[in-house]
Amino acid sequence: MAAVAETLETVQAANDGGYKWGFETDIAMEFAPKGLSEDIVRFISAKKNEPDWLLEWRLKAYAHWLKMEEPEWAAVSYPKIDYQDAYYYAAPSNKVVPKSLDEVDPELLRTYEKLGIPVQEQQRLQGIAVDMVFDSVSVATTFKDRLAKEGIIFCSISEAVQEHPELVRQYLGSVVPQGDNYFACLNSAVFTDGSFVYIPKGVRCPMELSTYFRINAKSTGQFERTLIIAEAGSYVSYLEGCTAPMRDENQMHAAVVELVAMDDASIKYSTVQNWYPGDSEGKGGIYNFVTKRGACRGARSKISWTQVETGSAITWKYPSCMLLGDDSVGEFYSVAVTNNHQQADTGTKMWHVGRNTRSTIVSKGISAGQAQNTYRGLVKISPKAVGARNFTQCDSLLIGDKCGAHTVPYIENRCATAKVEHEATTSRIAEDQLFYCRSRGLTQEEAVGLIVNGFCREVLKELPMEFAVEAQKLLAISLEGSVG
Amino acid sequence: MLKIEGLTAEIDGKPILKGIDLEIPTGEIHAIMGPNGSGKSTLSYVLSGREGYEITGGSATYNGLDLLAMEPEERAGSGVFLAFQYPVELPGVGNANFLRTAVNAVRKHKGEPEIDAMQFLKLARTKIKALQMSDDMLKRNVNVGFSGGEKKRNEVLQMALLEPTLAILDETDSGLDIDALKIVADGVNAMRGANFSSLVITHYQRLLDYIVPDRVHVLMGGRIVKSGGPELALALEAEGYAKVAA
């Protein structure tokens, strides 16, 4: 780890409220009228110049959503959301669609640079291609041409709808059907942008692909849609990062992410979620209601989710794997940190259908302040999943005595030859550990950072290098002031 | 110079230190011996700033600094080091990372520049070699799965890296084999000098054959009941606390 000391210094210099990504970009924006209706759905579709089939698809989702009830089973509580009191489309209002980075509004690029995102292609050392999504639209994607040489498509989903409609039409909603759940259904009606990735047969993607989501505009919901398709024998590592300005209103982020892995394909999906969590009194922050699911359709395919969730006022998120192909593998590595009044209900679903399918779940929940942190997981093994195996480990770390950690593991095993193992622990940062570190010169906060990073090590080591460093810093920052 | 005057401290309302007076002039090594439960570790914790001890009276200054008013990390930054009687495990935290973070934290307190990972490795390898330890020590998690003796050696390695000017060694010799005992003593003796003081807590006279103390104190029931030269340790070994302290 880069010295924790270094990190805290940088951070303390950069912010007072503890959230250094909380600035707002001042740029001319175009909004849809406030509220949600069939007309708004049409407005979004028209803005994006979408083909009729997609408009029909959205309208169908909207009609279905109207009949659905908001779920209440998660261990989170929040005032009733007024879906009419938000903007469903907000985009920087430059008339021309930028064809290259040079044409992107410099103010936008500055925003991403300020957030530490490598936006210039010259920064080759980073080896990361980035799609930048600002409120409702993708503003730029780097390294597109370089990737195209390998036959890889990496662009915004809006662009994919125009350029590769057959692929989008084939896969959109094929992993997360419209009516899957309330938030996914809403997303299907009003999604605005997100990333699209297609890795052709046998291609190993030569660089990390990443999307950086930024909510900027006030009273705006972000409904992103991401679709990643890995053809037989291909490999891709994809990273996702998110931030938003500090505001005392709650803003909604309801994303849908669909992954498809064919025979022998492997998708590694990493998230560092750092949406604004609200202030220490619990005012403001993002409601993060996300549906992420991957389908291991091919034999020996593999989907690995790694997430570090430090932000959002509320996190409702269960990245899942449908292990359909024989010998396919699903992994879920998660760190969820909640401090102050944050609430997180997160976990995974591993659905074993194919023979000899294997899944691993490692969940590390950290609660401080008055926060509540719930791991909710389902391991479902169908009768045909002969020889299936699952290993689940859920560890909770409590800091202080006003927070809570909960573990809710469901197991549905319908196969006699399957093996399911579950381990869970709950611990506190011990006084002797803190004192030991402090007697070696570390401050209280550096000590907490070090111990927490140690607790999360098994998960952090799954992250790509650049993200691991970022994640370690985030953990330390998120827990600032949580002890003593 | 460490100067302790009339120091009293309680845990949960129970008096443990009942008026400690002790002076360790710079450059000297003093030993404290005393029966189990007499307050030796308590004294070492109070000097290094552990929470949970209520200081009810007296003072402790180190080179004029009011130790008792400082945070533990400030004391460490000012050159105070405690080798724990029971070193603490930090699961998931790599020893190399921990040691480097500690070295840099102390350097920062002293206003010295931080050292990078390469410089640290070089430094750590030199110290490890001098202490005849194995490089493996760096790869493992802090004290996790270490044998009793390995934990003690890790404490001595930390001392060697942090280069304190006041080292409190709380039973660092307990659990060490004879070879390790000599190595640890060599480690302490190597630091001996005009700017180094140490408080060595031990139950065994044998350690004091290797680290010859300037003074030996007997701590019983929260007070120093007797002080003398190295020969006091021999007398204790021969006759026991009750008789010597009487």
Ligand SMILES: Nc1ncnc2c1ncn2[C@@H]1O[C@H](COP(=O)(O)OP(=O)(O)OP(=O)(O)O)[C@@H](O)[C@H]1O
């Ligand atoms: N956290 C605590 N709570 C209650 N009593 C304590 C606590 N820590 C120490 N004590 C008591 O204080 C007294 C002194 O303990 P201390 O550990 O300082 O002894 P010691 O001289 O180091 O003994 P040993 O030789 O066994 O290491 C003992 O009676 C012990 O039980």
Ligand SMILES: [Mg+2]
């Ligand atoms: Mg003791």
